[in-house]
Amino acid sequence: MNGKIYPIGIQNFEKIREDGYFYVDKTAWIYQLVKTGSYYFLSRPRRFGKSLLISTLEAYFQGKKELFEGLAMEKLEKDWIKYPILHIDLNTQKYDTPESLEDKLNGVLYEWECLYGTSPAEKSLAMRFEGIIERACRKEGQRVVILVDEYDKPMLQAIGNEELQKSFRETLKSFYGALKSKDGYIKFGMLTGVTKFGKVSVFSDLNNLDDISMRKEYIEVCGISEQELHDNLEQELHEFANAQNITYEEICHKLKMYYDGYHFTYNTVGIYNPFSLLNAFKYKEFSSYWFETGTPTYLVTLLRLHHYDLEQMAHEETTADVLNSIDSASTNPIPVIYQSGYLTIKGYDNRFGTYRLGFPNREVEEGFIRFLLPFYANNIDRVETNFEIQKFVREIEAxxxxxxxxxxxxxxxxxxxxxxxxxxxxxxxxxxxxxxxxxxxxxxxxxxxxxxxxxxxxxxxxxxxxxxxxxxxxxxxxxxxxxxxxxxxxxxxxxxxxxxxxxxxxxxxxxxxxxxx
Structure with missing residues (x-):
């Protein structure tokens, strides 16, 4: 029996630590984040550990020292101060009308107002948020920590619907604006999401936000590196190889080919997709774990909308500016596909400042192409794709x-x-x-x-x-x-x-x- 319990789909740091789940120590990076800046933005593909990062920050700012026993943070942090925390998770709602976003924010604000009070003068969502930040700081005697998980969920769900996206953008822009107007009452802020909507949009007033998505020193803050794989799962690699009836070298190579290969800037170590990797270790089987948790159809909508030549996808070239921001009116589907994790950085041309993109690994390449077929070949459904390809292969071989x-x-x-x-x-x-x-x-x-x-x-x-x-x-x-x-x-x-x-x-x-x- 394997000794490790893998936290598949568990994004709560406290639960992982208290219930003895397997955890790759990311707390040294968290310490560095907290001590060297105050407002951050991080974009990573779905299921890449963003929610766990937010949850770990929350436990840290709650002063829950006991959860960090045996981790890097235990040696690094001396003070363990408890701060008031305002945590927003936009992941849990379907956003299909302007009201759906307002209802969600209204619910979050109401909960905080029960704790920190209200003021009749505060009419708008943004004003209420500002008031809460100030009152929370005064009441607790410490500045406030603001954590936003999947800030971009409403915007992503409205891709292709210009009017709805505009409405969401205006709501969120004024709402997040409170971070700037109440800066003096805020200790730390972190926003995560899959995509980064252009400078002109949601964050245009937040020019103090440090985007670490492509920063070399934070490449390993989410996901699992080769080094971490060997440091934490060496014995399990041997067990996996035995279960697959292949050598240790072969299992390492196969895992790398299937699940590694994410590069969030140039000349950095590859990062393994944590969701697929842990599933593979849990079941000792290779499968498209990440891919099967739901590929967004908005990606295909974009490709078809812009008459994109698919052959180009595997060697697309682009600049950091394009990769870093998605303009809802843009005709280029590539930034969304890159930020969603279906393409990654394969190379960099220093002279022109251009990045070469490609599929990160076999899981994503095969999964994505297979996913596309029913959208392009009209008379076939997703279940049939596999069988049709099998038939093609057999006919060619015969x-x-x-x-x-x-x-x-x-x-x-x-x-x-x-x-x-x-x-x-x-x-x-x-x-x-x-x-x-x-x-x-x-x-x-x-x-x-x-x-x-x-x-x-x-x-x-x-x-x-x-x-x-x-x-x-x-x-x-x-x-x-x-x-x-x-x-x-x-x-x-x-x-x-x-x-x-x-x-x-x-x-x-x-x-x-x-x-x-």
Whole structure:
């Protein structure tokens, strides 16, 4: 029996410590935060430990010294002062009307007013918040600590609804404005969220907020680093390897490939997704744990809304300014996808100040692409995706290219008209998704240039070289394979080689013909 109890889905520091759950010590970073600044903002993907960070700060500011026994904080902190704490968690509500946010804030303020009193002059939410901060400080004789968990939940739920987002933005902007107007009564403030909405929006008045999301010294404040993995779970790594019937080296490599790879700025250690990692240790199984806890459909809405070329996603380039802020009116889906944890920083070009992005790991890449398929291929649902890909892979491995293309044809059968307007992009996106998914099981290389696609698929027995044309002919596509000597790298290969020319017709909105040589 494994000795450790993993705190899956438990975000309360006190519960984790009192009930003996496994905990990776983050308290040295918390001490550093508290002693070197007073207002912070941190963005991290969902299930990355933000709520636990807020809960740990809360226990610290409540002076609960006994919870920190044996942790770094025990040696660092000498004073253990108890402060009044105003903790807001915006995670728990559905925000679909302007009133839904006001009701939530009103409920929070009412609770605090029961503790610290009210003033009839305070009419608006922001004025009530200001009054509470001041009274709490006077009553307790200590300045106030303000902790906000998932500050951006209302804004995220309103993506695509400009009017609602504007309403939420104005409400939150004046509400959080109290942090600035009552600065003298505040000891410390921390706001966390998945995304950072642009400077012009919610935080425009809070120019004293230190955004540590991309700061090197705080990269490890959430999530688990390679070092922490080995420091805390060494014995369990051996047990996991035994359960999987593979070597210690193999289990380390596989965990890294599946769950590591988050880089929140350049030249820093990779961070493992804590939710997936702990689940994998608990069940001694590899699975898409993080992915299956709910991928936001707003990401797909954004990609389709902006006619995004999916092939570009794995090597997108951008600047820190773009990554750091989401403007609700922006036409670029990349910042939201990056901040939501589906892309991460892969490289940095110092000369131009640009970041290169890509998928962090196999769990996210495979999960995300699989998630996309039903949205792009109309006649397939999420349950079927797996089976369809299995069938594709089996047909490729059996050399049965006719069945393969008939199945591919069915994916384009009901191309919705709004996608058909940009047919070339739509057909490229669907092909990209399918070949990417097939590529997790067979070797696939995918090249595209000016709307043409050539593809190489390799199995143990076969090599397929395919060229796709839009509104040309299958014969032309095949001719191109021969003219450009695409088969050259495989001339000495013993495997059976197929050259396949495919034409796609805009009129029928589908594959019109394929020929094989």
């Amino acid at each position: 050399g049965d290219y006719d069945s393969f293309f008939r199945r591919l044809k069915s994916f384009f059968a009901d191309t919705p008209y709004e996608l058909a307007r940009d047919l070339e992009l739509h057909y490229q996106n669907v092909l990209f998704i399918i070949f990417k998914l097939v590529g997790f099981y067979v070797k696939a290389e995918y090249h595209t240039s000016e709307g043409r696609i050539d593809l190489v698929l390799q199995t143990d027995e076969f090599i397929y070289i395919m060229e796709f044309k839009l509104n040309g002919t299958a014969e032309e596509a095949l001719q191109q394979i021969n003219d450009k000597h695409y088969t050259q790298p495989f001339e000495t290969d013993k495997r059976k080689l197929f050259k396949i020319g495919v034409n796609f017709s805009a009129k029928s909105r589908n594959i019109e013909k394929w020929i094989v040589e």
